[in-house]
Amino acid sequence: MNTPSEPGHDRTEPDLSAVVGERRQLINLAYRLLGSLAEAEDAVQETYARWYAMAPGQRADIVSPGAWLTTVATRVCLDLLGSARVRRERYVGEWIPEPLPDRTEWIGGPGGGREEPADPADWVTLDESVNMALLVVLEAMTPAERVAFVLHDVFRYPFPEVAGIVGRTPAACRQLASSARRRVRAAQVPTAPRAGQAALVRHFKEAWEAGDIAALVGLLAPDAVMAADGGGAVGTALRPVVGGERIARYLIHFAGRAPGLVLLERTVNGRPGLVARYAGVTATVAAFDVDGGRVTRIWAVRNPEKLRPWTEDRPLPR
Structure with a gap:
């Protein structure tokens, strides 16, 4: 060189x-x-x-x-x-x-x-x-x-x-x-079609907003896993939540503790995902793994240090 x-x-x-x-x-x-x-x-x-x-x-x-x-x-x-x-x-x-x-x-x-x-x-x-x-x-x-x-x-x-x-x-x-x-x-890293994943994430968002546990369970694989990253800075599950029904109930409980939570469909690392905003601030960014028409994995990042590109000074359009 x-x-x-x-x-x-x-x-x-x-x-x-x-x-x-x-x-x-x-x-x-x-x-x-x-x-x-x-x-x-x-x-x-x-x-x-x-x-x-x-x-x-x-x-x-x-x-x-x-x-x-x-x-x-x-x-x-x-x-x-x-x-x-x-x-x-x-x-x-x-x-x-x-x-x-x-x-x-x-x-x-x-x-x-x-x-x-x-x-x-x-x-x-x-x-x-x-x-x-x-x-x-x-x-x-x-x-x-x-x-x-x-x-x-x-x-x-x-x-x-x-x-x-x-x-x-x-x-x-x-x-x-x-x-x-x-x-x-x-x-088995998936290569699900982007359009199909986007539709599934949209249905997931609508069910979450409606508080419809049955609909969420239907969109989640029975053995789905959700991992959350709070880094000790915010409250979140410290261990992965396993099972479609447990994940659905956890998400409904989470939304119930944050009245006025706004869910937005956004691209997360090049794939369809969701952003949860509370009181005008990005609280969670969620990435999804989809297989067989159902959500198999959710990665929910809540650590504020990891949400700098999503923060208030770079606002997301409504």
């Missing part, structure tokens, strides 16, 4: 716009690796800090700034993944990846009408590689498996390049990605 300049050759630093232009790619990569927008921001900030800490001559010697930044960002994420496992073992209740909205659903559209988005969430491309079901599976992988899978299967880096980034052999990276794929297949 670093190539010495030839004797007598004038070295010039890489074009600043090209270096800064890598930020979108880095945020996308770091979010998929970490499952947290806040941690992804920190990782990218650290990456750029290391870039600008180098002497101008060192930066000029780097043939591909994009490759250098990607390598450093990935290694920073690897370090964060190792420490995150320890932190999440002490986390209060369930830890769920940070949900992201579709920026087109905000008032004023992308970046509120600004030329460049102000919120890092605006940088993340929402596709199947960030649906909540897959992010949850990624959380169960080892850091090495997760990095190999994301770099190769999501960002299409060839294994020799992956090996250079993570410091392992191409064969080892190939094995790590293969192991990660087996985890994904075992978890």
Whole structure:
């Protein structure tokens, strides 16, 4: 990656716009690796800090700034993944990846009408590689498996390049990605048609608003599971709620404690989901897993630290 300049050759630093232009790619990569927008921001900030800490001559010697930044960002994420496992073992209740909205659903559209988005969430491309079901599976992988899978299967880096980034052999990276794929297949991450899921989520919303337990039970798989993430900051179930009827009763009880609760259909990590707002503030963002025409999983994020892209200063349209 670093190539010495030839004797007598004038070295010039890489074009600043090209270096800064890598930020979108880095945020996308770091979010998929970490499952947290806040941690992804920190990782990218650290990456750029290391870039600008180098002497101008060192930066000029780097043939591909994009490759250098990607390598450093990935290694920073690897370090964060190792420490995150320890932190999440002490986390209060369930830890769920940070949900992201579709920026087109905000008032004023992308970046509120600004030329460049102000919120890092605006940088993340929402596709199947960030649906909540897959992010949850990624959380169960080892850091090495997760990095190999994301770099190769999501960002299409060839294994020799992956090996250079993570410091392992191409064969080892190939094995790590293969192991990660087996985890994904075992978890049966769904690929339900978006339109079908949207209709199911709409019916779910209507039944919840009506307080219709029977209707909710009919929309939930008998063995459905709901996990909630409050992070100890707000009250919520500390363990997953299992069973369609138990989930339905829990949701009706939750709504009963918050009169005036407003439910909105919104895109959550690229898939149809729900946002619950209370007293004008986003209280919960829910992502859904659908299979066989029924809801099989609900991930309800309530931790205010994870709802920054959904907060009052970026209002959702009615």
